[in-house]
Amino acid sequence: MSIFNSLFGSSEEKKTAVSKINWIPLTDLNQLNEIIALSNEKPVSIFKHSTRCSVSRMALRQFENEFDSADTTDTYFLDLLEYREVSNEIANRFQVMHQSPQVLLIKNGKSVYDASHSDIDAKDLAERL
Numbered sequence: 001m002s003i004f005n006s007l008f009g010s011s012e013e014k015k016t017a018v019s020k021i022n023w024i025p026l027t028d029l030n031q032l033n034e035i036i037a038l039s040n041e042k043p044v045s046i047f048k049h050s051t052r053c054s055v056s057r058m059a060l061r062q063f064e065n066e067f068d069s070a071d072t073t074d075t076y077f078l079d080l081l082e083y084r085e086v087s088n089e090i091a092n093r094f095q096v097m098h099q100s101p102q103v104l105l106i107k108n109g110k111s112v113y114d115a116s117h118s119d120i121d122a123k124d125l126a127e128r129l
Helices: 003-008 011-016 030-038 054-066 084-094 122-128
Strands: 045-051 074-079 103-108 110-116
Touching: 003 011, 030 074, 030 084, 045 084, 045 110, 054 122, 074 084, 084 103, 084 110, 103 122, 110 122
Parallel strands: 045 074
Antiparallel strands: 045 103, 103 110
């Protein structure tokens, strides 16, 4: 394994990695309306991830390993490099500064919690559900 793969992960690793989170891909601006409506019934979380950033990859892995409240929230995953316009609209609609990586918790149509980089803590998010 090369040093690059040990730091950033290999494509083979991406194929075999299994998450206990049932991620919902966030790929379309219209999904934000669905998230807002759904958040009136139950909390919704959004994880914004940069596929080119090693810090984002480490935060994602840690979040996936620690988050055990997936049954109490729908959890959306945004590849912000691929869907930058969605990321920008999240910042606009929920009045949060764009960060990467970043996790948001949406309740009743509003962001009630957001954290980025090393402040992302799955247990902290779970306590706010």
